[in-house]
Amino acid sequence: MEPEGERGGEPQTDRRPGTLPRGQERPSPGEEREGPVEGRETRLRVVLRVRPLTCTETRRGDRRVVHSLGDGAVHVSAARHDATFGFSAVFDASASQEAVFEGSGMRQLVELAIDGFSCTVFAFGQTGSGKTYTLMGPLTQSETQPASPALLGLMQRSFACLLEQSRSRGSDLALSASYLEIYNEQVRDLLSPGPPCALPLRWSKTRGFYVENQLSVDFENLEAIVSLLLQGSQRRRTSAHALNRHSSRSHALLTIHIRSRAPSTCPSKQGTLCFVDLAGSERVKETGSSGELSMEANSINRSLLALGHCISLLAKPRGKWTHIPYRDSKLTRLLARSLGGSGVTLMVACISPSSRCLSETLSTLHYASRAGRVTTRPLANRVSREKLLQTLEEEIHALKLENLSLRQQLCLPRVPVRSTEVPGNPPKACLSWGGRATRSSCDNQPLLRSAHAPQIPPGHSTRLRQPNTTSASIPRLPKLPPASGRSSCPGCPQCCPGPADATVSQVLPVPPMLQPAPPEGSAGVLPLRQEDTGLPGSHQLHRHPQPHQGKRSQGRSRSLSQQHPLPRELPGPERGPSPEGRVIPSAPPWPGLPETRVGRGTGLAGRADLSSHSRTVDGASSRDLARTGGTTTALGDTGIWDYKDHTDPLYGHTHGALQPARHSQFISV
Numbered sequence: 001m002e003p004e005g006e007r008g009g010e011p012q013t014d015r016r017p018g019t020l021p022r023g024q025e026r027p028s029p030g031e032e033r034e035g036p037v038e039g040r041e042t043r044l045r046v047v048l049r050v051r052p053l054t055c056t057e058t059r060r061g062d063r064r065v066v067h068s069l070g071d072g073a074v075h076v077s078a079a080r081h082d083a084t085f086g087f088s089a090v091f092d093a094s095a096s097q098e099a100v101f102e103g104s105g106m107r108q109l110v111e112l113a114i115d116g117f118s119c120t121v122f123a124f125g126q127t128g129s130g131k132t133y134t135l136m137g138p139l140t141q142s143e144t145q146p147a148s149p150a151l152l153g154l155m156q157r158s159f160a161c162l163l164e165q166s167r168s169r170g171s172d173l174a175l176s177a178s179y180l181e182i183y184n185e186q187v188r189d190l191l192s193p194g195p196p197c198a199l200p201l202r203w204s205k206t207r208g209f210y211v212e213n214q215l216s217v218d219f220e221n222l223e224a225i226v227s228l229l230l231q232g233s234q235r236r237r238t239s240a241h242a243l244n245r246h247s248s249r250s251h252a253l254l255t256i257h258i259r260s261r262a263p264s265t266c267p268s269k270q271g272t273l274c275f276v277d278l279a280g281s282e283r284v285k286e287t288g289s290s291g292e293l294s295m296e297a298n299s300i301n302r303s304l305l306a307l308g309h310c311i312s313l314l315a316k317p318r319g320k321w322t323h324i325p326y327r328d329s330k331l332t333r334l335l336a337r338s339l340g341g342s343g344v345t346l347m348v349a350c351i352s353p354s355s356r357c358l359s360e361t362l363s364t365l366h367y368a369s370r371a372g373r374v375t376t377r378p379l380a381n382r383v384s385r386e387k388l389l390q391t392l393e394e395e396i397h398a399l400k401l402e403n404l405s406l407r408q409q410l411c412l413p414r415v416p417v418r419s420t421e422v423p424g425n426p427p428k429a430c431l432s433w434g435g436r437a438t439r440s441s442c443d444n445q446p447l448l449r450s451a452h453a454p455q456i457p458p459g460h461s462t463r464l465r466q467p468n469t470t471s472a473s474i475p476r477l478p479k480l481p482p483a484s485g486r487s488s489c490p491g492c493p494q495c496c497p498g499p500a501d502a503t504v505s506q507v508l509p510v511p512p513m514l515q516p517a518p519p520e521g522s523a524g525v526l527p528l529r530q531e532d533t534g535l536p537g538s539h540q541l542h543r544h545p546q547p548h549q550g551k552r553s554q555g556r557s558r559s560l561s562q563q564h565p566l567p568r569e570l571p572g573p574e575r576g577p578s579p580e581g582r583v584i585p586s587a588p589p590w591p592g593l594p595e596t597r598v599g600r601g602t603g604l605a606g607r608a609d610l611s612s613h614s615r616t617v618d619g620a621s622s623r624d625l626a627r628t629g630g631t632t633t634a635l636g637d638t639g640i641w642d643y644k645d646h647t648d649p650l651y652g653h654t655h656g657a658l659q660p661a662r663h664s665q666f667i668s669v
């Protein structure tokens with residue numbers, strides 16, 4: 001049956017299904033299959049899922065007002081509304097999770113991601129309409145018992161499909177995942193341990209909008225990625241309200257980074273598969289929220305409004321585009337590429353069939369229809385062999401520097417060292433792990449355990465890494481032994497006051513090339529505190545800026561060489577730690593950072609502001625070593641750089657001009 005035009009509303013929605021590159025969808029009779037369309041305009045594919053009436057709705061006697069007509073059409077009939085909408089596919093209340101996976105084009109999206117495209121699937125709809133259920137399945141069951149395989153959502157099925165495809169194609173893929181939420185307009189890393197802290201959202205010419213300093217975790221098998229998904233989801237903000245007992249209070253974005261690493265595959269493909277579980281739109285009156293809940297609802301509705309606005313503008317023909325206000329919310333910034341850029345996007349609109357939700361349902365249907373007119377120009381990301389090698393070399397270089405500084409920070413002479421050898425990796429340096437560094441370790445035991453294998457079945461592995469780093473060179477955290485007589489905390493100032501409890505130590509290998517020769521006559525260990533070095537903590541997990549650091553440092557006028565007692569604790573290869581447990585210094589003191597430059601805005605001429613802020617220098621992540629006025633000295637992938645801040649007069653964001661730091665020759669390795 002052909003759907004009729006919508007009566008009394010917008011004209012009949014364009015029923016032509018959104019198309020994905022390489023003709024993934026089954027063409028209707030007479031419709032020509034689209035061939036590969038890389039670089040050609042491609043419509044967003046929009047599918048609709050209608051959930052069953054819930055027990056509460058049935059008990060209340062709610063009427064079913066949404067009816068699937070088949071062939072991608074859905075009819076809404078209520079007293080004053082009678083409208084038909086068309087989508088690429090419609091899944092009614094009886095549709096299984098598997099049917100949604102197979103019929104939505106998700107499998108093809110996974111294949112495109114392996115081929116190097118940036119693919120996104122996002123679920124949107126009113127609160128309680130089944131977005132999370134569609135993407136992840138009934139997660140709440142899994143806290144006590146694993147969900148039945150038949151109920152697994154698009155995410156788990158896509159992970160399985162990805163790994164299966166990778167195996168069957170014989171492709172050697174490096175896989176990693178990052179997971180974040182946007183809560184009250186703050187971007188938070190769901191995989192990063194410790195209390196949630198806001199991450200900066202930046203823009204660069206090459207990468208577009210991206211989250212700086214986001215953690216990415218390597219995985220190689222289904223158990224590992226499913227375990228990460230569960231842990232991240234448990235950290236996500238949820239609350240109960242009148243319409244949903246487990247309502248998501250944030251937008252969540254899980255991204256799988258797929259990089260083909262087979263040397264023969266050149267140029268190398270780098271695709272992404274991003275799952276976006278949007279928080280549901282809600283009417284505060286209906287959800288009965290107040291206080292924090294209503295504040296969250298306002299923030300959710302504002303960002304969804306911004307998304308709707310962008311979609312409306314993008315739905316116009318390309319020639320008629322004016323300015324697309326992606327910057328109106330963090331959500332639209334992060335979805336910019338998927339909506340109007342070079343990505344391939346699948347949108348799953350979720351609705352309730354209940355008569356009580358009619359107005360929200362109609363709003364979702366209009367929203368979805370409009371989204372079906374949005375086009376992107378999909379482009380596969382391919383990296384040439386030379387570029388790949390260069391990037392890898394830079395990453396190795398940066399990681400070596402980071403490794404060096406981390407090991408030195410771990411070498412705290414104030415606590416006794418109990419060493420555990422890592423077999424087969426001589427020579428060794430004594431590293432202790434205590435004091436401030438253990439605090440976050442303490443908070444993050446569950447995540448650390450999972451990321452470093454104990455929760456993962458034998459033969460499987462996950463690994464923490466920063467985006468764009470090679471997995472082979474990632475330093476691993478020492479495993480934390482369980483603290484005797486206490487919980488699993490290895491020692492932190494809060495719950496483990498005794499010095500012995502606060503010490504976890506391990507001997508880690510130091511590559512000979514990283515051990516600088518000791519200067520003549522130098523001796524002794526200088527007390528080294530993490531906050532003084534301004535370098536990342538004992539692990540990548542500690543790289544978030546510490547809020548107090550900026551304040552502490554404002555009044556400082558000590559010379560930077562005093563404040564950066566960097567490469568001086570590592571023992572020489574032939575010497576090792578002295579019998580008294582003291583470590584012979586083996587490198588000249590960290591060179592003084594450049595003299596003060598007067599920068600705009602801060603008025604802190606003559607003072608150095610130490611911090612562990614991270615930046616992006618030339619598209620790669622870096623660590624700030626010091627701030628001097630408006631100049632930041634950063635440890636980048638290609639050495640030490642001075643980074644001069646400028647504030648964009650239009651958008652107010654900061655970017656910088658780079659120049660090699662004057663002292664960079666001192667640290668080349």
Ligand SMILES: Nc1ncnc2c1ncn2[C@@H]1O[C@H](COP(=O)(O)OP(=O)(O)OP(=O)(O)O)[C@@H](O)[C@H]1O
Nearest residue numbers: 051127128129130131132133138244247248279280
């Ligand atoms: N297709 C379905 N079959 C069976 N139950 C479903 C289906 N879709 C949703 N549900 C149930 O409806 C309830 C709400 O679903 P869910 O939490 O996925 O909604 P949501 O859209 O993610 O809500 P919010 O935006 O508030 O997070 C859950 O109890 C879920 O199990």
